[in-house]
Amino acid sequence: MNRDESWGVIADQRRAVADLLAGLTAAEWELPSLCAGWRVRDVAAHLALAPQPPGPLTMAAAAVRAGGRFHRLNHDMAVRHAARPPADLVDELQRHAGSRRLPAVTNYRNILFDVLVHAQDIAIPLRRPLVMPVRAAAAGATRVWTMGWPFWARRRLPAVRLAATDTDWSAGAGDEVRGPIAALLLLLTGRHAALPGLAGPGVARLSDLRSHPEQP
Structure with a gap:
């Protein structure tokens, strides 16, 4: 897949996740996702953050708090963002679905599999089918x-x-x-x-x- 095709799928998957999340109950937002230690709302927050990455100073401070551990950094940032009301996370996913903005340390190929897999991290435990192209x-x-x-x-x-x-x-x-x-x-x-x-x-x-x- 070329760059434009990949970005098209990324946008579609973000919208599909937003649509799925919009129909969840309060209890479903708190359910464990497929990622150990991550709730549905944490994975949703991670996806919402991807097209609106924090600035270098915020990232540096978060990295220090995480002791330089990448997975811990990822988790902590998602959990902090997940404290927002569910409706805000849904709105962010919808508004930024077509954004091609990237965190400094990644590229669109990584964002493609990231959104595909995380969409399933949410959908599978909820038993809500979500098609992966x-x-x-x-x-x-x-x-x-x-x-x-x-x-x-x-x-x-x-x-x-x-x-x-x-x-x-x-x-x-x-x-x-x-x-x-x-x-x-x-x-x-x-x-x-x-x-x-x-x-x-x-x-x-x-x-x-x-x-x-x-x-x-």
């Missing part, structure tokens, strides 16, 4: 497979060949793990919720995935 999921899977940190997918998933059943995408070598590309992207980013959607002789090698916390 196949071509975008394949682009995201390729990005995660090749990038290393923070998911280290190739290191975590040795001796298996991942093969999508709904598009022409595969990676790795070994016992086959097959399933929809959406499930494979969730697997690559450490979500054990992907496992029920996967099949093949390599699935047995994935059992220890349940012991790894989901990445934010």
